[in-house]
Amino acid sequence: MPTDTPGIPADLTMAHFHHMFSFHFMVNAFRAGTIVAVVAGAVGWFMVLRRQSFAGHTLAVVSFPGAAGAIWLGVSATLGYFVGSILAALVIALVPRSSSGRTRSQESAVIGTVQAFALASGVLFVSLYGGFLDSLTGLLFGTFLGISDGQVVVLGVVAVVVLAALAAMGRPLLFATIDQDVAVARRVPVRVLSVAFLVLLGCTAAEVSQITGALLVFALLVMPAAAAQQISPRPGVSFALTLVLALAITWTSLAVAYFSVYPVGFYVSTIGFGVYVLAAAGRALADRVGSRSPRRSAPTAPTAPTALAVQP
Amino acid sequence: MTGTLGAILYPWVGLSHMLGHPFLRSAFGAGTCIALASGLVGYLVVLRGQVFSGDALSHVAFTGALAALAFGLDLRAGLYGACIVFGILMAALGRRASADDTVIGSVFAWILGLGALFLSVFTTAQSGTGAVGSASGINVLFGSILGLSTSEAWSDSIVALVVVGAFVAIGRPLLFASLDDAVAGARGVPVRALGYGFFVLLGITAGVATQAVGALLLLGLLAAPAGASQRLTASPFAAMWLSAGFAVFSMWAGLTVAYLAPRVPPSFGILAVASGVYLVAFVATATVDRLRARWSSSKSPAPLSPAVTGGAPGGS
Amino acid sequence: MTSPDAPGRATAAGRGTPPGSRDGAAASDGPAVRLEQAAVRLGGRTIWSHVDLEVDPGQFVAVLGPNGVGKSTLIKALLGTLPLAEGHATVLGRSPGEAGRDIGYLPQRRNFDPGLRVRGIDVVRLGSDGDRWGLPFPGGASLFARSRAERRRIDEVIELVGATAYARRPIGRVSGGEQQRLLIAQALVRRPSLLLLDEPLDSLDLPNQASVAALISDISREYGITVLIVAHDVNPIVSYLDGVIYVARGGVVSGRPEAVITSETLSDLYRTPIEVLHTSDGRMVVVGQPEAPAHHADRHTGHPR
Helix, strand or coil, rough: CCCCCCCCCCCCCCCHHHHHHHHHHHHHHHHHHHHHHHHHHHHHHHHHHHHHHHHHHHHHHHHHHHHHHHHHHHHHHHHHHHHHHHHHHHHHCCCCCCCCCCCCHHHHHHHHHHHHHHHHHHHHHHHHHCEEEECCCCHHHHHHHCCHHHHHHHHHHHHHHHHHHHHHHHHHHHHHHHHHHHHHHHCCCHHHHHHHHHHHHHHHHHHHHHHHHHHHHHHHHHHHHHHHHHCCCCCHHHHHHHHHHHHHHHHHHHHHHHHHHCCCHHHHHHHHHHHHHHHHHHHHHHHHHHHCCCCCCCCCCCCCCCCCCCCC | CCHHHHHHHHHHHHHHHHHCHHHHHHHHHHHHHHHHHHHEEEEEHCCCHHCCCCHHHHHHHHHHHHHHHHHHCCCCCCCCCCHHHHHHHHHHHHHHCCEEEEEEEHHHHHHHHHHHHHHHHHHCCCCCCCCCHHHHHHHHHCCCCCCCCCCHHHHHHHHHHHHHHHHHHHHHHHHHHHHCCHHHCCCCCCCHHHHHHHHHHHHHHHHHHHHHCCCCCHHHHHHHHEEEEEEEEHCHHHHHHHHHHHHHHHHHHHHHHHHHCCCCHHHHHHHHHHHHHHHHHHHHHHHHHHHHHHHHHHCCCCCCHHHHHHHCCCCC | CCCCCCCCCCCCCCCCCCCCHCCCCCCCCCCCEEEEEEEEEEECEEEEEEEEEEEECCEEEEEEECCCCCCHHHHHHHHHCCCCCCCEEEEEEEECCHHHHHHHEEECCCCCCCCCCEEHHHHHHHHCCCCCCCCCCCHHHHHHHHHHHHHHHHHHHHCCCCCCCCCCCCCCCCCHHHHHHHHHHHHHHCCCCCCECCCCCCCCCHEEEEEEEEHHHHHHHHCCCCEEEECEEEEEHHHHHCCEEEEEEEEEEEEEEECCCCCCHHHHHHCCEEEEECCCCCEEEEECCCCCCCECCCCCCEEEE
């Protein structure tokens, strides 16, 4: 481990940070973390809005066998991450929705099976290349060790592409997310956008996996966006706030993980969860305070006779 | 000439050779009982549309087991304890829990992160003993069915069989309550109590399945055999037993694969077979559906009213 | 509230054996349903009170009223799932909750998930034995005479509702009208003396409303089953009714349809001008009926939203 005495030093000073950044791999880790945080924040913001958190989690999980398989085959793990997630994204996006009444429960049975099989395949590859727990833990729960320059470059390039694509399709995507029927009527290519977004989500999941580990991508994809959207309903504000929170969480997690022995993914998920809880609590508090004001909303009487009938 | 070739050419010879190893006997014995329980309970999990709770449960199982290890307790205490507490909480939440909820997802992501912490705590604490620490971590994650001692295998089998017995006892009213809680309640079926009972059984099944295929993979053992059986038949009691059958088949086949190819982790073998069965069932029924649709549309002109061919309920 | 008119005594015409008389007690002695000064409170609010009504065996009675007024609550009180805050209720000669075996219940708005992989006949069968502990062995049922008799009964009741053609399809894949028929079969499979139907027609289109209403009425007359049907709209069932229970503003008015559904009675009930119009084809339209306030009791938990 980087420090000889684990644990955050009691006399933490700038000197410690200088010392941390004197290690090239830490510099790389922070570079990678920054890139990943921005992408995760941006794409995650849309993902939370589109209620596709479970899909995001599944795409991240699938990156694990991709990476493990790549290691076994002797190719770059980074490549494996991306191949796994993008392939899965394409499969999910392009498998035609059957009209035979497949529903939530059957779809979730399929997704659950896919997830389990992906994890099983990952452990197969790890076993085949003779990896031990450290390797496994790194892939599943994140590591900041050994991020090479090449990896940083790849992460950066993919991030630029993803962000550019997101910028280009952001507005129609937002439209299609919030108001699908009207968007379809206005000739917005909703289906193409959905497929494209899933591919972007796959790329993002693969990127984030390399910092937080395949199992904890959810934390960085969801929590900053969810927290930001609790704090403000205005899209511009919550979007910017998501990026800020994602960066803050990632930097803090990396720094703390440097000083301690525990996996980065744990810090990301814990700090992220803490931020989310604070935001949600703040929102609940604000609502309670707001409702004490005289302009309390009256219970709305139904305007149509059937308004109270329970919807089918 | 025993070994892989012999086992394939002369299955019964291979089988007796395989079962000559005590650890494989334990694995088969415990594995069969665990698969039975998972197949039966999994059927209802899928029917009730609560597969996501199996996902959440796997995080809880992992974290509970490793928390116990990190605090120096017996792994099973944390494992079963956490799963059962989780089960009761889920039952108390009732229908309010839904899959896409950001809150629930965040809670379980955090719990999984905690599990990573405990894993790390435990392995560094065990760093003196090296292999043991890492082995326990991997075992909880991905199962250790080939590493069960005889006594462990016995206790797991008994627990699993108790689950099976309980399921056989309450399965029918539980099915009724799951499908139709208002009518069942009016008939005197104790719907709430059965709800709790179901989640407790699910928790226990998850605990025992974690020892077979690991916390991360137990979802597959719950979902795949049940999903496959529900694709193939809509008769609930037949589907239940079919699901159990698929689970047991996957277990046997997976363990055999692991025996023949020692580099392959047994949990992979089991899950690969289970997923394969699901895939085959899926493709087969989809193909039959498509053929039937094509055949019936070529036989008769398109019906005038869509209601006749069975659209969404609502009578339109 | 206005006192109830004497309900018409239209008991079963004597065709077919009234199923309730199997255990001797219920069918012919006394009313099938009786409420005396009954009241129900939910979440601190009194839904209705001082309710007196009687329904004779074999009658086909509608429970009408605007949304949120307590019609489903009345059904639940009769089932025993909601306790009475005041007063006394008798259902089939026993207190509510004890007659569960002899009541067929169709709760409000059950739409099965379109992908639900359970057959219609299985749903009917659960109505027959779903509360029995222990799983059946597949195939083993034919060994036992009682099971054979049950199987025959299930097929019989499915045929009675005309659902034989699609009973073996997954229930999510049949149309709304077909689902309702299967659910009626489920309610009928144990030969109930009393059918409590909570808005069985409201998700159906007009032709299905007419045919399902006719089916229920036929079965009621054939087997002497008392039917209480909660409805939004009286028109599909008005020609079959022996009586009406009109729930409104904390109480009920009950009696024959032509006595209750009149402009005078309803205006008096609501203390606001209401007109009941009769169209040329015999349908009744109630005009000016105010809606209940926004405290709609949740049908699942019994708590107001």
